[in-house]
Amino acid sequence: MRLKDKAALVTGGGSGFGEGIARRFAAEGAAVLVVDIDEAAAQRVAGSIVQQGGRAEPCRADVGRKAEAEAMVEAAVAAFGRLDICVNNAGWSHRNKPIEEVSEAEFDRVFTVNVKAIYLAALALLPQFRRQGGGVIVNTSSTAALRPRPNLTVYNASKGAVNTMTKSMAVEFAPWRVRVNAICPVIGETALTETFMGVPDTPENRKKFLAGIPLGRYSRPEDIAQAALYLASDEAQFITGVCLEVDGGRCV
Secondary structure, three states: OOOOOOEEEEEOOOHHHHHHHHHHHHHHHEEEEEEEEOOHHHHHHHHHHHHHHOOOEEEEEEOHHHHHHHHHHHHHHHHHHOOOOOEEEOOOOOOOOHHOOOOHHHHHHHHHHHHHHHHHHHHHHHHHHHHOOEEEEEEEEEEHHOOOOOOHHHHHHHHHHHHHHHHHHHHHHHHHHHEEEEEEEOEEEOHHHHHOOOOOHHHHHHHHOOOOOOOOOOOHHHHHHHHHHHOOHHHHOOOOOOHHHHEEOOOO
8 A cells, every 4th residue: 555554634625636535545545634614525525435444534624724724734643643645635716707807805715725725734734744754745736827728817826826836845845854746637527617617517518628638538536636646655755846737638
């Protein structure tokens, strides 16, 4: 098992990519704290992992609030005795629309969930990682940071910030043996699919987005989970500051 004896925290773990990551990590031997703002979703995923013989605990947290970011790290250490991996997967987007239609409240929420949450998680994590002699952070970014689509400007900008933060944190945290990487998925089969499209999620509308993905399909939770597993594992022990495209060729 590639994560045997490791403890991991996955935000946005109650659905979509986060659920896929939490399940894959548990299958590879990790104890997983499933964090989500939707407490019932976190409980569902954690409960399912336990039923399948894995080790998991649910945790309700709003990752954009400092006290709750600190509490989720404390919950992981209390449950598992340590914390080796943090996957900052929670994300949010405004609907696909012109920038002049994006409200200030929507702007603030995008940057709070997508960017500020990574900063707050780092503040909470670093003391624990230093005590342990290292750790791993994996941030969920997006191809939007690399090949931005129109009418998602604020979301695109937030993911550009994620990539820059990832690289900068990788250099800053390296002396403490903390690796920091990001995953850049192309549009995926998640609850946000229709938000990104800005139109109903129909086969006809999907064709317009699929046309830009050479491998001809959306990303799936298992695609992102496999990438996160590699970056979190000891197999990637000399990899840091990488923003890995998991995109079926979208960014080529």
